[in-house]
Amino acid sequence: MDIEYRILNLYKTKQFDACLKLCETALQVKDDRMIEFIRMRAMTIQAKVVGNGYEEVEYCPQQDELTSTAVAKTPRPGTAFQRDTKTARNINSSYQKTATATVRSRAGTHTAGARSVRTALSTASRMSRAATALAGGAPFTPGAPLSLRFLSKEDKLFVPASKTLFEYVFYCEGDVRKAMEIAFQAQKSEDTTDWWWNFSLARCYYALGMYRNTEDCLRQALKQNKHISIYLRLVAMYVGLNQPISALEVCKQGLSVFHGYTPLLIEQARIHEQMGNSALAVKEYRIVALEDPSNMEAIANIGMYNFYNDQPEIALRYYRRLLATNPAGPEIYNNLGLCCLYCNQWDLTIPCFRQALYFSADPDIRSNIWFNLAHVALSTGDVTLAYRCLQVSLAIDSKNEASQHALQALDARLRARRSNIISYNNH
């Protein structure tokens, strides 16, 4: 079998590692444009997967001090994501409140975990890192493959090759500036306007942190073609800019084109949730779950909503479904444990947490689980156990604020009790 057919087969069946290896050997023997392109594409796709290039929505809001692209620093009230961190400070007044408040964020860790799986690499530099992270692939020799590098823009091959080239430079080499150059050249040499180039320029500008230009490009692309990726990018950009109202507006526009479309709905729900509008968010999550019953983020969020809506039994059912359908993880067992606790299923509470501890590797999560265990201990009235749990929590992660505060409060309470006893004895 000819090597080029084998390469094509591997490429078309998306076995990129093997494909790259074969390309390497094939290119040593002879120069073949097609094989070179296949190699470039395979590397691009791998880098894109590693660098989360397929996710239009990124979850690290860009906090680059240097990008002062004229965004108002103080948003009008109600137009920005608000995190109420202030309550956590008043620990002395209401211990119970903080306990539940942190439990809330813990239960939320599950969705946070789901998101962190796809956390994107936010800046160009990180994208370039993704290129070097092409582990397992063919040995990456920068600058090696391209006869294309010297492809002039007059070449008749330039137009068909330009998109491949752009993605290669953008994702594999991580060179945003060069990628932009390609985009400009391609736009010049193509006689028809292509939404994709505007979209790609927006990607570049976004990587550079130039939001205004990103917005312009995306809006222009949207005029040319109503592609779902453009809507998602726009939403992501507004979320990154901390402008949820605009993001919601884009979601609405997108949903008018793509009715009941799950990625947009999820974005909308996430935004609503972050703005503290969880009832609306849950409504949207429910629509998502109907449309795509395998969406675990939606289910986890519905479960969480039920949990805080004082319906732990129902939350328990959602979490059990997640447990059945997903690989088991610490968050899910933790949430199950909390649900069991509030459903008075005492016999299952501790085993759930034990499982959670068994699965947890991250000190952050471990610490939080111990914090929750302290909560369990408190609700059984075992103050000493609670005390120990909190100590363990702090031993694992000394920066766990919730545990610090809880321990402090517990300490204060114990001291007060002791002094009470002493004064009682004195009487």
Next chain:
Amino acid sequence: MSIFKVKHYWSNDKLQNEQPNEGNQNANCLKVDKFNSHSDSDCILVAEGSLLKIYKPNLDETSSHTLLETQMSDVVLQIETGKFTGNCEDRQILILHPQSYEIYHLKRKEGHMEAGDQNYFTPIIKHSFTRKADSLTCGPFGNIKTRDFICIQSLDGSLSFFDQDSFLFMCVFNDVIIPSPVCYIASSDSFVICKSTWVLEIYSYQQLRESSELTIRQNKKNIPQWVYNAGEEISRVQVIQTSNHFSSIVALGERHIYCFQDNGLMKYMIKFDFMPICFCAYLIGWYYEPGARLLVMVTSEDSKLYIYEGTTLLWCCSFLSPAIAISRCFLKSLPGGLVTLSVNGIVNVGYLGTEPDLNSNAPPMTNEIIDPEQIQKDLEIVEASLKKVLNNNEDVDSGRSSTEEILKIKADVGKPVQNLFQEFSKDNNEALHLLMCPVIVILTCADPKFILSVQVTFVCALPFSCSESTICLDGVNGTEIIENQVFLTSDADVSEIRVKILITITDNTGRIEVLTRKVLLPSSLYCTPVENDGDSRFKLRIQTNNPCIEFSKIFTDFSEDELKKYGNTITLAYRSTKKMVTLKTDGEMYLMEANDFTDMIAVLDHFLIKLTDHHNRMGVKDFRFNIKHDKEFTRQLVHKFLKCVEIHAKERNALKELEDEMNLLQKQFTVVQKRLLVQYGSLPPGDCDPLEFLMKDTHARLIKVVHEIIECKETVCRAGNALAAVGNLTIYLLKQSARDEFKVTLIEEMMSLSSLYELYQEWEEAVTQATSYILNNVFKNTEKDKEKLAPVTEQGILSHINLKRFLKQMRMIFDKMFAEVFENEDTEKDDQKVIRIQELVEVI
């Protein structure tokens, strides 16, 4: 994700010989169709490399599942079925090879009882061509009803059309680099062609035929019927007739699936969050019925199967092995089966079912039975050991000798020598660099194996500098001598005349110990005797219980002759600041005079150390001295100290302002650069001159600010040194006179003057906390004062109001301390009186 799995029905994995050959399996080499000779169920045609196999799966163990297995002459690229010649009833099999295609007929010969049936191929047509083929599509092109035509896409993207065994025409596209799928739409007699520009183009058959002639004649642009710009590479296309007049085109991209009507109307688009591999669109019901449903099965890279109707996910389950091609089949005992082809050529037939196999990899949860007493015991042990660790009771290696015994350290200074090596960059500082003083550390270790590494760090306050601040040694073998040079580098006040040497020792157990040595710098390094010029403002008397000694015996760093000529009055000038200090002898009293407090401490310190030293050497026992100063002196001193603090804070504020400005400018610079970059790249290139001007201007301003910052930093350091000098003097005096040693130590710690170190000048911040503590706890401030003097939290320590409060606090502390000193003196006098009275009483 789903809890379901595809139910297994049949597989050829046992028939497959194991020889993993990467890339041998083509995804186009799976075809399911029904033939007249086997009309009871579908046959599955698979090719791997050049081996073609036809299966007819059934559950019967005894009968053979393989209808045919034949070695073809060349690699099989694609298998298609259809009616390729007009005169045949049965479906024919078209096999595409790189440079030829062959059409076969599957026949069955009834065998005898034992031998069973025999299946064989009868070749009908074989045709060769020169361009290497990639894939093919076939169908009744041009609406010819009698037979299917063949369209072969070659590796370079050109399309060749064939009718039976005759070549019709060829279309060349120059925008195809990697061949992408081509598909024929029967209902509109057109072709879907995917290009490397990631655009889906639809050409009618008519158009392609004409264009083939056009390409020969003139290079005229061929405009497609309609296009869709997908913006990603299309990996597979399938056309399926969904109603009497329309077909649907389903195209799979990298992360999206697109569904169009054949007139270009988009029906829907789905974005996946997995990487799709292949798909199969099928119809439930018949296309001429109105209620026909179009379903799409998509397989993912992590071997999952998703079935969508429109954008709604209907079913999701996992495969047993990842699939690169998927199709439906109708078998005798399994209507609606699922045929998948895996990478290594294994064909699986399965069906969807609901028998949930709950997450099997999650270990079962069991409540273990635990003995509470055992747990309690364990807990106690753990807590006991924890307590031990926390209280530091248990020294792990108390049996071993300490590091200090193993490693002998000797530190000394030598005579200042002329600095001959260094080139002087700054002329005005020439005098400073002239002298340098060697500091020598001698490490002796008898047993080198106990010591892993040694690090020697030299710490000296400005204006002194060391030639090397840190020296690392990997083990000490015998004796190591480390020589380091100390010299003056700036014109700041001398506040500390000792060099601190920190020796960090890591022993063989990994324990780290830090030892400290201090060496006194010779006075000739930083001052010279000069002629006296008149009176000075501040005077300090030092009273001893021994008669005065000649200065030449005390300031041994200078030659005796040099000092002799000055007699009882000696004036020293600092090399760095050119300020002077005068010392006089007067009976048992030494008199020290200076114009400023900052100048006193270095010489005073040195003098007193040498004086004590001298007396010790002379064997004078019970030598004591007392520094006399009056209230006015201390008042001035405290005043000066506070002044120094204020200046220091002011300079730091100025520095901060400059730094802020630099930050701003730097941001501005970056932004301008970015804008400029965009301008360079924009279409058409914009006017860059104003931006360039702005950039250059910003750059110039940046440089200016940086120079200012450097200067300001030096000023801050100088102010810090002055502060340290006066502070040291204050504490020195307090130490000499105050009684409550603990309090003095507290104050000294609070002042933490040693924390002013080169560029680290955040002294005020460090001291503020301690001051509040001392005021509140040591001096028992009233609540009102506490409130009044507490720093305003929302402002920085250096803010005007906080600085004021800070100064006030400092003043309070020192006032109280000195007040106590003078009280002490008074009470001492009283005590003496009382003692005298007692003596009197005794005498009486």
